[in-house]
Amino acid sequence: MLQIAFIRENQEKVIQALAKRNVDAKSIVEEVIKLDEQRRATKVELEGILSESNKLSKDIGELMKNGEKSKAAILKEKTVLNKEKSKKLAETADAITTELTAKLYTLPNLPADIVPVGKTPEENLNIFEAGEVPVLHEGAQPHWELVKKYDIIDFELGNKITGAGFPVYKGKGARLQRALINYFLDKNVAAGYNEVQVPHFVNEASAYGTGQLPDKEGQMYHDATDNLYLIPTAEVPVTNLFRDVILNESELPVLTTAYTPCFRREAGSYGAHVRGLNRLHQFDKVEIVRVEHPDKSYEALDGMVEHIKVILDELKLPYRILRLCGGDMGFTSALTYDFEVFSTAQDRWLEISSVSNFETFQANRLKLRFKDKDGKNQLAHTLNGSSLALPRVLAGILENYQTPEGIVIPEVLRPYCGFDIID
Incomplete structure (x- = not known):
């Protein structure tokens, strides 16, 4: 399987190399890049929410320690919402990753430079x-x-x-x-x-x-x-x-x-x-x-x-x-x-x-x-x-x-x- 980082950084090279195999990979490569961008964006959003949840947990602890239970309760409601958001984002990231992997499986290996051009x-x-x-x-x-x-x-x-x-x-x-x-x-x-x-x-x-x-x-x-x-x-x-x-x-x-x-x-x-x-x-x-x-x-x-x-x-x-x-x-x-x-x-x-x-x-x-x-x-x-x-x-x-x-x-x-x- 081709490495996604290599495809991302060498889109034209991948397309041209696979043309040597008589494979028109342009649309698949574009789909792979799009899915990878979606996956990365979803993970960034998920990491942001998880980071926020960690901070909220610390803040709740401090508030409870200081006896400010009403303020802590408000933050707890936010953590519940964040938990729901993070679950949905994790599921979305997994679904995108599965689709991306399936796309990558359809791409053959890149031929070496000395491979002759030919179809038969x-x-x-x-x-x-x-x-x-x-x-x-x-x-x-x-x-x-x-x-x-x-x-x-x-x-x-x-x-x-x-x-x-x-x-x-x-x-x-x-x-x-x-x-x-x-x-x-x-x-x-x-x-x-x-x-x-x-x-x-x-x-x-x-x-x-x-x-x-x-x-x-x-x-x-x-x-x-x-x-x-x-x-x-x-x-x-x-x-x-x-x-x-x-x-x-x-x-x-x-x-x-x-x-x-x-x-x-x-x-x-x-x-x-x-x-x-x-x-x-x-x-x-x-x-x-x-x-x-x-x-x-x-x-x-x-x-x-x-x-x-x-x-x-x-x-x-x-x-x-x-x-x-x-x-x-x-x-x-x-x-x-x-x-x-x-x-x-x-x-x-x-x-x-x-x-x-x-x-x-x-x-x-x-x-x-x-x-x-x-x-x-x-x-x-x-x-x-x-x-x-x-x-x-x-x-x-x-x-x-x-x-x-x-x-x-x-x-x-x-x-x-x-x-x-x-x-």
Whole structure:
């Protein structure tokens, strides 16, 4: 959430920055400023009445002490009226604050200066490519055919048990899935991330804290009885570990990693481009989350990008990195890099990771602060990235490593799998 003080002091800058996201924020910013002025004026009036009431109380005490009960009675009547006024003003201030907060929740984060202008994914900036696209044998197949051929993932069985988008992993498919999870976690821990296991349900406050609410309410599975949400990513529970926390500056940075299943309704997602593992309602992902000093967060973002590059280099998958344009960025992000693996069998790029810096946007919602050297509380910066999302990584391995004899396992995964080939 944007800070109201920043909006108040930088109205034009906010409007122009959000235009980069193709958001016309002028009317909302004006409403926010108007509500903030009303809130502040109401609080000033309330403080004046409370101050007057305090003075009246002292005066009443002195009058009673001096035996001037009639004069004290007159002042008591004033305190009763002031009490009624202060109650109404407090209620008005609370109502304005609620309305103001609701307005602030509708404003996305400001994009960083280096975010490209653009409206669609086609306008994202390709900043890096690595790896060789393999030349596949004649008759090479996409992964949804390969998994049937080798009986390692069963989409129909998952459909019977739950519905479309909930696959069942079997045999070597399940072991390869587990191998990838362990490999990703080991790489993250070796890089200094602290591994945690977190709940797969979160409450409403947690979803608001990281920005899933109110922006992505329709994409999450919701348990109305307990008002809990199945997590769309480990980012939500992991980042909320630090909600309402004040860290010491010496404790920064805080690096955390977690494996969780992820649940997304993905309403309206149909067609060949989401076939098989390309788009699921339940999938596995390993996440990395950082809490950083504001002066070091973009250096940390670059470090996260390099970390994921190492993993993909070791998997020997052809990949590219995109800097997302303003129109394609997530609601909470100030800057996002997408990693995409090239699927030779599908002849298309598959997104397998997003790495983002949210600056203070989440921290302001979370009240996540650190105490600086002067003893003042400052908002921290939060960052997160997929390291990595499994479905499309697995699809890339199955398709790019297929041979007439079977699917060869990437060398780095063989100690985790316990086998070299799926045949």
